[in-house]
Amino acid sequence: MRSVSMMSDASLIQAHRSGDQSAFPVLMSRHQDSVMGFLVNRVGTDAEDLFQETWTRVGTRLHTYNETGSFRAWVFQIARRLIIDHHRHNSARIRLVMPPETMTPSSVDTRQPDQQLEAAEIARAFEATVAQMSFEMAEVVRLRLIDGMPFQEIAKRQGVPLNTALGRMHRGLKKIRTTLADRQLIDMEKTT
Secondary structure, three states: OOOHHHOOHHHHHHHHHOOOOOHHHHHHHHHHHHHHHHHHHHHHHHHHHHHHHHHHHHHHHHHHOOOOOOHHHHHHHHHHHHHHHHHHHHHHOOOOOOOHHHOOHHHOOOOOHHHHHHHHHHHHHHHHHHHOOOHHHHHHHHHHHOOOOOHHHHHHHHOOOHHHHHHHHHHHHHHHHHHHHHOOOOOHHHHO
16 A cells, blocks of 8 residues: 555545545645745735635535546635635734733723724623633634644644644634624624
């Protein structure tokens, strides 16, 4: 039997579909430099976030991939769509600047009381949503958004495949966006 790293993309995809958890990381590793370069040239410092989202989508949609086309081109098409969405919705992105427990009167700009109030409301909504998540999902969200830990390290820490960590993050962010939209802290149409 050939080593997984020596298999073609098509063989790796088939292995992944058959339940081989070692196949997807090889696919990702094989194409990561070109995908990251593509993203860096188009979105700069936001490339890592879009890189992770690209591979989350690849992982969740791999069962729909039509093997008559190039896998690399398919991945780039997903990345290209994310770039378009990124540029279209960049002003509506949610960024947690600091965890709510570290917010003090001196850590927030007092010259902008409306923004201070909105930031505190977003922080409370974030914490309430994370508190309702499963432990594993909440851990991924906190490690990524608060600690800035790379997804590879998060997956290793949790003892799960990278795709599982990415999926937990994706579902966690979706829950956070829904909560913020329900509380009218963001316009959901601008974030989807």
